[in-house]
C-alpha cells in the first residue's frame with residue numbers, strides 16, 4: 001500500500017519517519033525495502049534497523065525495573081504475574097451487580113472510596129479515567145504508575161505523550177469535545193497503583209474489573225483499544241501475547257476491540273511503533289465502517 005502524504009504526516013506526529021527512496025544517498029549504500037516491508041515501513045527508519053518479526057512477549061508496559069523485568073511467554077493468566085504478595089481487601093468489594101447500576105457520578109465516587117484490595121493502602125489517589133463520557137473511542141491501559149498516582153490521570157509522562165501523539169495522528173484528543181468520533185475515554189484496568197509498579201495480580205484485577213466494565217457500558221464506545229497484556233487479559237480473558245492478538249478485530253460484549261502495544265513498551269521497542277500504527281489504522285477503519293452502517 002502506498003503511503004499517502006496524509007499518512008506520512010500522521011506518522012511524523014507519532015515520531016516516525018517513513019522510508020522513501022533516498023535520492024541524495026548513493027544507491028550502493030541503500031537496501032531497497034521488500035514489498036512486504038512497504039506495509040510497515042516506518043520503524044526501520046526510526047530505529048535504524050530492519051523491521052523485526054512479530055514479538056511473542058513483553059509487549060506490555062514496563063511495570064518493573066527493566067533489568068529485572070520478567071518476560072513471560074504463553075503463560076496462563078494466573079502464572080504470568082509477579083510472585084504474589086499479600087493483597088488482602090480492606091473491605092468487601094461492591095457486588096458487580098451493584099456497580100453495574102451506577103451512573104457516572106456514583107461510579108466515580110465508588111472508585112474514589114474503594115478499599116476492595118490492598119492497593120488502596122499505598123495509593124495517593126485513585127485514577128478513574130479521563131476523556132469524554134460519550135466517546136466513540138475507548139482506550140484501556142493497565143495500571144497507574146507513579147506519575148498517574150500523583151496526578152490522578154491515566155497515561156501521563158512519556159508514555160502518555162506518545163499516546164497523545166498517536167491519538168492526534170488520528171484526529172483524536174483526550175479532552176476533545178464536539179464530534180463524538182473525535183472523542184476518547186481513557187481508563188486503566190486497575191484504578192490504583194501497584195507498589196513499585198509491579199505487575200497487577202489476578203485478585204486485584206478481579207476486584208477492580210466491575211469498574212472498568214461499567215465504564216465501558218457507560219461510554220458505549222464504537223471501538224475499544226486494549227493496550228498491553230493486562231488490558232488484554234482483563235477484556236479478552238487471554239494470556240496470548242499481544243503480538244499474536246493484534247492485527248485483527250476481537251469483540252468485547254459486542255463492541256469491536258483491537259489489541260495493540262502499550263505506549264510504554266513502544267518507547268523501548270521502536271520497531272513495533274509501525275505495528276501499533278497499523279493497529280490504530282485498523283481501529284479507525286472499524287469505526288468508519290460502523291459509522292457507515
Ligand code: SF4
Nearest residue numbers: 114117120191192208
Ligand atoms: S485497585 Fe480497584 S479494587 Fe483495588 S482498591 Fe483500587 S479501585 Fe478498589
